Amino acid sequence: MKRNFLYSCLIALASLGFVACESDNDEKEGKVPDGATPTQEFTFGDCEDEAHAEDAMKLNVEGWESNTTMDFTSIEFFGDGHYLITTPLAPHAPERTVSVAREADGSTAIFKKHGTKHLKTRATDNNGTMDIDNGKYQYGTYTRVNAHTYRLSDNSVIEFLNDVEEGRGEVTYTNRYGVQSNVHVSLATQDKTATPNRSLCRSWRCDSFEMWMYMNGAYLAHGKQWMENGRVYHDIKLSPSANKWGIEEDDFFDPDTEYCHRVIFSPSGTYVCFYMDGDVDVACWEWSNQSNGIMHYWDPYVDDDDDWSGDVTVRFKGNQMRVYEDYSETEELMTAHIVAVNTFTAGY
Incomplete structure (x- = not known):
């Protein structure tokens, strides 16, 4: 989720006097669902090494x-x-x-x-x-x-x-x-032999991207993008509060062309994202807390690490990987909170 959306939502809702709970339903759904948060235990994947893993x-x-x-x-x-x-x-x-x-x-x-x-x-x-x-x-x-x-x-x-x-x-x-x-x-x-690296460092197909958004603890929206037969689909559900304040479905997802359909992680600290429109991003990663599966990522060509960097939580199960993101931003007593889950399958 991009900064401009978080920031624009905060400014718009603050000017309109958004309050934390616009309905009982919003309050009830304000809790982040279990599927949007990582498990406590960091376990490793169960995938065979890629054909050129030793190279x-x-x-x-x-x-x-x-x-x-x-x-x-x-x-x-x-x-x-x-x-x-x-x-x-x-x-x-x-x-x-x-x-x-x-x-x-x-x-x-x-x-x-x-x-x-x-x-x-x-x-x-x-x-x-x-x-x-x-x-x-x-x-x-x-x-x-x-x-x-x-x-x-x-x-x-x-x-x-x-x-x-x-x-x-x-x-x-x-x-x-x-x-x-x-x-x-x-x-x-x-370190190609470290177990966490052997689980992570390979080519991955992106199965889905799912996110939930909250404002001052109240539920605003849930959205999901997924790949099927080479095409990107999406489904978005807005709360009554989101509808009341004029937030539209298009505000929550970038165009389909920005969907990352494939990503490669290397043991040398590089990861490469491939998008549906042919764009490519090259960035860096490292374990900031390897024992708990916490990954730090950054843009190697930005002088200030804070300009484009963050921490995410990685979890493996069989031949799948999930990457959990948790972002928040506050402006004029308004706090926007987004949690997201990226689901991948090994191989492409």
């Missing part, structure tokens, strides 16, 4: 030994067989400081678009390689040719000249035109 890693460029143009600043191999290249055209990410858990304030939502300029994709070849945001990123598939060599879907090749498992190493990069470059790389911090 999952992120290489950051330390130096480029060539007079040729630097083609990438990092490359990440995902466990589902896809890769993500970050090019020098992408903005420089500020140095990451140690995050501290903080209560979400309603300004963000983990799987909603967060860029001021959305990242459009376009196909660049018949193998499904895509340019993202006018060449800032490249996304495609990879094949492991042997123990030391990977071929990307754009026909470029990366060959390891030594073991980067120690943290640093050297690779030979041959671009799609056959030009070779030696590149010094470092291995991003990761």
